[in-house]
Amino acid sequence: MHSKKYMSVLLLTLLASGAHADQLDEIKHAGKITVGVFDSNPPFGYIDAKTHAVAGYDVDFAKALASKLGVKLELKTTNPANRIPLLASGKVDTIVAAFTITEERARQVDFSTPYFVTGQQFLVPKGQFRKQQDLANAKIGAVKGTTEEQELHKAFPQATVLSYDEIALAFAAQRNGNVQVITQDGAILAGLLAASPDKAKYELTPYRVSVEPYGIAVKKGEKRLLDAINQTLVGLEKNGQALHIYNTWFGKGSSTPLPRDFKIALH
Amino acid sequence: MNGYHFDWLAVLSGPPRQWLLSGLLTTLELTLCASVLATAIAVALLGLRLLPSRPARTLAAAYVAVFRNTPLAVQFLFWYFGGIGLLPSAWRTWLNAPHHAVGLAFPSLELLVGVWGLGLFSAAFVAEDMRAGMRAVARGQIEAGRSLGLGAWQTLRLVVLPQALAHAWQPLIGQYLNLMKNSTLAMSIAVAELCYQANQIESYNFHAIEAFAVVSAIYLGLGLLLSALLQGLGNSLLPSWRRNVRH
Numbered sequence: 001m002h003s004k005k006y007m008s009v010l011l012l013t014l015l016a017s018g019a020h021a022d023q024l025d026e027i028k029h030a031g032k033i034t035v036g037v038f039d040s041n042p043p044f045g046y047i048d049a050k051t052h053a054v055a056g057y058d059v060d061f062a063k064a065l066a067s068k069l070g071v072k073l074e075l076k077t078t079n080p081a082n083r084i085p086l087l088a089s090g091k092v093d094t095i096v097a098a099f100t101i102t103e104e105r106a107r108q109v110d111f112s113t114p115y116f117v118t119g120q121q122f123l124v125p126k127g128q129f130r131k132q133q134d135l136a137n138a139k140i141g142a143v144k145g146t147t148e149e150q151e152l153h154k155a156f157p158q159a160t161v162l163s164y165d166e167i168a169l170a171f172a173a174q175r176n177g178n179v180q181v182i183t184q185d186g187a188i189l190a191g192l193l194a195a196s197p198d199k200a201k202y203e204l205t206p207y208r209v210s211v212e213p214y215g216i217a218v219k220k221g222e223k224r225l226l227d228a229i230n231q232t233l234v235g236l237e238k239n240g241q242a243l244h245i246y247n248t249w250f251g252k253g254s255s256t257p258l259p260r261d262f263k264i265a266l267h
Numbered sequence: 268m269n270g271y272h273f274d275w276l277a278v279l280s281g282p283p284r285q286w287l288l289s290g291l292l293t294t295l296e297l298t299l300c301a302s303v304l305a306t307a308i309a310v311a312l313l314g315l316r317l318l319p320s321r322p323a324r325t326l327a328a329a330y331v332a333v334f335r336n337t338p339l340a341v342q343f344l345f346w347y348f349g350g351i352g353l354l355p356s357a358w359r360t361w362l363n364a365p366h367h368a369v370g371l372a373f374p375s376l377e378l379l380v381g382v383w384g385l386g387l388f389s390a391a392f393v394a395e396d397m398r399a400g401m402r403a404v405a406r407g408q409i410e411a412g413r414s415l416g417l418g419a420w421q422t423l424r425l426v427v428l429p430q431a432l433a434h435a436w437q438p439l440i441g442q443y444l445n446l447m448k449n450s451t452l453a454m455s456i457a458v459a460e461l462c463y464q465a466n467q468i469e470s471y472n473f474h475a476i477e478a479f480a481v482v483s484a485i486y487l488g489l490g491l492l493l494s495a496l497l498q499g500l501g502n503s504l505l506p507s508w509r510r511n512v513r514h
Contacts (some may be wrong), residue, residue, distance in 0.1 A: 127374050139363065141457075145470040153282075160365075160458035162377065163467070173457070178360045178376060 011094055017048035023218070024225040027093055032072040035062040036092040039077035043256055044116075044251040050228040056215040058096045061115055061216070061233075064241060065094070068232040086107055094229065095217040109259040110220050112229045112256045114213030115242070117262040121186040123174065123193060129181055132207045136161060141179035147210075148183050154208045167192060174202075183209075190250070190258040206261060215264075230266060237264035283467075284489050287478075290464030291485060296380050297460055298375070298447045298489075305387030305446060311462045317423070327394070329428040334391035335382055345457040351380065366425035372477060381453035381460075389446040396442055400435025401427060429505070436501045441495050447493060448486065461485060 027033045037058050038045030045056040054075055066073035075090050075230050083095050087109055101111045122129065122140075129135055137158050142149040144163040145216045152161050163181055165169040171192055182189075188206060216233070218225050236242040242264055250258040277283065315327035334342070351359060374382075398409035404427050412422035454463035465482045467477035 144466055149467075150470060160375075162459075163463070164457055166454060169348075176348060176352050177356070177363050178347070178351065178457075 008167075022224050024228055025221045026069055027069065027225070030071075032074050033066050033069060033094070034074045034076055034092045034209060035065070035099055036076050036078040036083060036086050036095040037062060038079070038097045038175065040079075040255055041098055044255070046095075048177060055074050057116065057245060058130045061212055061236075062094075064236055064245070065096075065216075065229060065232050068235065069228065083217070087217055090219070091227070093218070098214055099217050100212045101215040107219075109217040110222065110226050111215035111217055111230040111264050112226060113183060113233055113264060114215055114262065115233050115264055116214040117211060118186045119208035119211040120151055120213070121182045121208050123171070123189045123202050124181045124205055126201055126203050129205060131208070132205075135181065138181055139171050139179045141182040143167050143184060145172060146184070148185070151209055153184065158243055171196070185212075187250075187258055191256045194255060194257055204259065206259075233264045240249065271374075271476065273477055275477055277472050278468055278477045279440035283474075284463075285469065286464040286467055287460075287461070287481065288487075290459060290461040290482075293378065293458065294450055294489070297378065297385065297450045297453060298459065298493075299380040299449065301385035301389060301446055302381060302443055305389035305393050305428060308386065308390035309397055312390065312394040313397050313401070316394075329478070331391045331395060332483075334388050335395070338390050339384070339449055340455060342388055343381070343452055343456050346384045347377070347380045351376070361460065375458075377456055377458045379455055381458040382448070384456075385446060385450055389442065389449070392442045392445070393439065396435050397431065399438070400433075402415040403434040404430045405506075433501075433505045436497075436505060440497045441502075442458045443497060444490055446496060447489060 007147050007176055011218050032070075037054055037056070039054050043056050045054055045166055047053070048055040052076060062075065063073055076086070078086050078095070078097060080097075081098060084105070086092050087095050095109070098116075099105075099111075101114065105111070108154065111137075112223045122135065129138065135156055137160075138156070139160045139162065140152055140156065142161055142163045144165055149161065152159060162170075162173065163174060167184050167188060169180070170179070170184075173179050174182045174200070183184055184192075186208065188205055193202055196202070200207065218229065233242070236245075243260070246260050248254070250256055250260065278287065285457050294487040311329065312330060314324045318324065343429045352360075352361075363378070365375075373406045409422055411421075412426040417425065449460040450460055453460055454466070457463075461482050465475070465478040
C-alpha cells in the first residue's frame with residue numbers, strides 16, 4: 001500500500017505538471033541551461049588563447065540566453081557532425097553553433113529565428129558591380145571544389161569562371177586584373193580584405209547569391225523553449241545587445257570586419 | 268562486399284561531358300601551341316650555341332640552366348601572378364578582355380600564359396636533346412663534308428643536322444610527351460584543361476574516381492597517338508634526309 005500511495009502521487013504529479021513539464025520547465029527547475037557550442041570555429045566559437053575558455057559570437061548569445069532565463073550556463077563543445085545527435089540524445093538543451101538553417105535539418109530539429117546571416121558574397125573593385133545583374137558576363141574568380149564555385153554556374157551561366165586552389169591566389173589574380181571579382185563566404189572575404197594592404201580599392205557586395213541563416217536549435221516539439229529563445233533574440237535586437245555582440249566579433253575594429261545587413265526579427 | 272559503385276554516365280553525360288570535351292580541346296591547344304613555341308625557341312638556342320661568339324653561347328647555357336633547374340609549377344605561378352603584373356596596364360586590360368576574330372574566340376589570358384610558360388620550360392629540354400644529337404655526329408663527318416668542298420653552312424645543313432636529328436629523334440619524342448603531360452600543371456593558373464575539368468566534376472557530383480579514370484584514359488590515348496605520329500614522322504623524314512646526305 002505504501003507503494004500504491006507512492007504510485008498515485010507520482011501519477012498525480014505527472015498529470016498535474018507532467019503534461020506541461022517540458023524542457024523549459026526542466027531548465028528552470030535545474031537552474032541551468034546546457035548549450036552546445038563550437039570550440040574551433042572562430043569567431044563563432046573557439047578557445048581563447050589567453051583565458052583558455054570558449055569564446056565567440058555564439059557563446060555570447062548563449063550567455064545572453066542563460067541570463068534572460070535566469071539560469072546558469074553550462075557549455076558543451078561540439079563539432080558540426082555531432083550537433084544533431086547531441087541535441088537528440090538530450091545531452092544539451094540547445095545548440096548555438098553556427099548552425100545553418102536548412103530544410104533537411106529542420107525535419108530533425110526546430111530552429112529559432114536567425115541570429116546571424118551569411119552567404120556567398122563577392123569582393124569587387126570599389127564602386128563597381130553594384131547590382132547582382134552586373135556580374136552576368138563578368139570574369140569571376142572562385143576556389144576549386146567549393147559550393148560557391150558550383151553556385152556560380154547556376155546563378156551566372158554566362159560568366160567566365162576561373163577557379164584557383166586557394167582564396168589567396170584568387171585574390172592575387174583579382175589584384176592582377178585577371179579576374180574582375182572573386183567569390184566566397186562573406187565572413188571569409190571580410191577576413192581576406194582586412195589583411196590586404198590595398199583594402200581601400202575593394203569592397204564586399206551588399207547582395208548575396210545564397211543566404212545562410214544561422215539559427216539556435218532545440219529538440220523537435222519544444223515549443224515553449226523555442227518561444228523563449230525567439231523572444232530573447234528579438235529582445236536582444238531591441239535593446240541593442242545583439243548589435244553590441246555583433247560589433248565585438250564583426251565590427252570595424254575586429255579581425256573579421258563585416259557589415260551587418262540583417263536584423264533579428266520573428267519570421 | 269561493399270564495392271564502389273561506378274557510375275560512368277555521371278561523367279560521360281550532361282555538363283561533365285561538356286567539361287571533359289572542352290578540357291580535351293584546351294589540352295590539345297595548349298600542347299600543340301607550346302610544342303611549336305618550344306621548338307622555335309630550342310632551334311634559336313641551338314643557333315646561339317653554334318655561334319662563334321662566347322656571350323651568345325653563355326646566353327643559351329644560362330637559359331637552359333634557369334628553365335631546367337626551376338619547377339614548372341613555380342614558373343607558371345611566376346608568369347601568371349608576377350610576369351603579367353609587369354606588363355603595362357593597358358596591355359593587361361586588353362589581354363584580360365574577351366576578343367573575337369573571324370568568328371573565333373581569342374584565347375584567354377590564362378591559356379596564353381599557359382602556352383608561354385610551358386613552351387619556355389620545354390624549350391630548355393628540347394634544346395639540350397638537339398644539342399646532344401649534334402654532339403653525337405662524328406667529327407670526321409664535318410671534315411669529310413668540308414673536304415668535299417662544302418661550305419660551313421652547307422656542311423651543317425646537309426651533313427650534321429640530318430644526322431643530329433636522327434640521333435635526337437627518340438629522346439625528342441619523350442620530351443614532347445613530357446610537354447603534353449606537364450600541361451596538367453597549368454590548372455594552377457586556371458587553365459581549364461582536362462585535369463581542371465576532372466576536379467570540377469568532383470565538386471559537381473563527387474564522381475572523382477570515374478572522372479580521373481576517364482581523364483587518365485584520355486591522356487594515355489593522347490600519348491600513344493602523339494608518339495605514333497612522331498614515330499611515323501621520323502620514319503618518313505629521316506631516311507629521305509639520310510639519302511640526301513648520301514648522294
